[in-house]
Amino acid sequence: MAYEEPEDPTLERSFRGHKDAVTSVAFNHNMKQLISGSLDGCVMVWNFKPQLRAFRFAGHKAAVTSVAFDGVNGTIASGSKDKTVRLWQPSVEGRSSVLKAHTGTVRCVNFSADGELLITAGDDKTVKVWSVPGQRFQFTFSGHSNWVRSCCFSPDGRLAVSGSDDKTVRVWDVTTRQCLRVYDDHSGFVNTVAFHPDGTCVASAGTDNAIKVWDVRSNQLVQHYAAHSGPVTDVAFHPSGDFLLSSSLDTTLKVWDLREGQLFYTLHGHEGATYGVDFSPAGDFFASGGADEQVLVWRTNFDRVMADCVLTSVQPNPRLATTYPTANIVTSPRPASAAPAPRVPRGLEGGGGAGPPANRTRSPSRPVPTIVATEPYHSVPSRNAHARPAAADAAEDLSSGPDARWACDSAEEQQDNQQQSAAFDDSDGTHEVFIPPPMNLADLPPALSATLQHIVGQLDVLTQTMGLLEERLTISEDKIHRLDKGVQVLKEQPSLESTSSPKLHVA
Secondary structure: OOOOOOOOOEEEEEEEOOOOOEEEEEEOOOOOEEEEEEOOOEEEEEEOOOOOOOEEEEOOOOOEEEEEEOOOOOOEEEEEOOOEEEEEOOOOOOOEEEEEOOOOOEEEEEEOOOOOEEEEEEOOOEEEEEEOOOOEEEEEEEOOOOOEEEEEEOOOOOEEEEEEOOOOEEEEEOOOOEEEEEEOOOOOOEEEEEEOOOOOEEEEEEOOOOEEEEEOOOOEEEEEEOOOOOOEEEEEEOOOOOEEEEEEOOOOEEEEEOOOOEEEEEEEOOOOOEEEEEEOOOOOEEEEEEOOOEEEEEEOOHHHHHHHOOOOOOOOOOOOEEEOOOOEEEEOOOOOOOOOOOOOOOOOOOOOOOOOOOOOEEOOOOOOOEEEOOOOOEEEEOOOOOOOOOOOOOOOOHHHOOOOOOOOOHHHHHHHHHHHHHHOOOOOOOOOOOOOOOOOHHHOOHHHHHHHHHHHHHHHHHHHHHHHHHHHHHHHHHHHHHHHHHHHHHHHHHHHHHHHOOOOOOO
């Protein structure tokens, strides 16, 4: 069978309305809506029909770090730095319920495939599991020694996986609640983990700029990619299991061909760091969010040919790259050789690597629609919560803003306690979120970039140490206060007895 050239991904539309970096995106399974969370503390529900306005859900008191959609019950989950998880109904009413159990920032939320369970992870070093129908806490996975940044269930719901700042990936048995295996090959913090659609493999990535794919049956590392020039922030498997999508602080999105173990596409669409990615349930679209406050929706295209063809060999046929008005796509060329390498269907056999990207580009004339959330729009404050201000002005030039720093940067963590109360003070009807100046590691020399990442890691450890000392100091102050009250009560006790007891007189 002759090689049929796959189509390049195309940027379909962009959504603008967040007032800060977009940290997470998720598709509604009916493909009518797209959900996003942001450092501005809001959850946005974008409607794909242009005549329908976006919904803004305001209820969290701090930045939203993760969003997820339950395809069974139609519920939206969001995690926040306010240490809470909220469950929303994606309607104009915007009703939500609050789940409280974490004692630190909630970094990740994800539903099980059957919609019965919700898994969350946070800075309290724990992974927690909740019952969705009853909205009750079920149990905790404990074992990580540092903040847990990502977690998810396997497709069959029997396993769960988590990634942490302790540089490990842990696989858990949901039934026995025990840790089955620990992968510790990462040399940096693990920012993101994901299960392969067939449940046999786990992908992980983090601040070591690498993506690793593990076989949970043999406990072997089956693929390794030196993926990005900056920390990897998120990964998502295509529903077919043949492709992996990654985002990074280096501003790019990358598509990896897992069958051939090589880079497939490099996409330049965001004007800054990229933080969250997700494939649609059918795999025909994918979405991304970044520091430029935009949510981009892409049409996959290349999976249409790949899903139908069964090849024993592939003729060398370098693809052209495409540059759109707001997105550049760079393809990784196939190596030319006398004997073409066989295409491995679906399996993840052997290690992977990334070759240099191609430099050839072409520019189409098709414009990319941009949808901006402007007033009037449906602003949906949560009950018992302050209303948030309106969406960003449509005329605001988002391209002039610098990259926002990744939500997990330790420098931003150090600002949280000092800035949070002032940043979300709604007494005058407005609020601001302080974000430190950005650091684009892709523009720095490798040695300086490595040094800065080491400094960030040390600051992260220092921040945790200071937090523990502050917590212990607070506990000590409480004990001293209780002891002081006890001493005062003991001092007052004799006088009370003397005034209340009758005096005896001897005749």
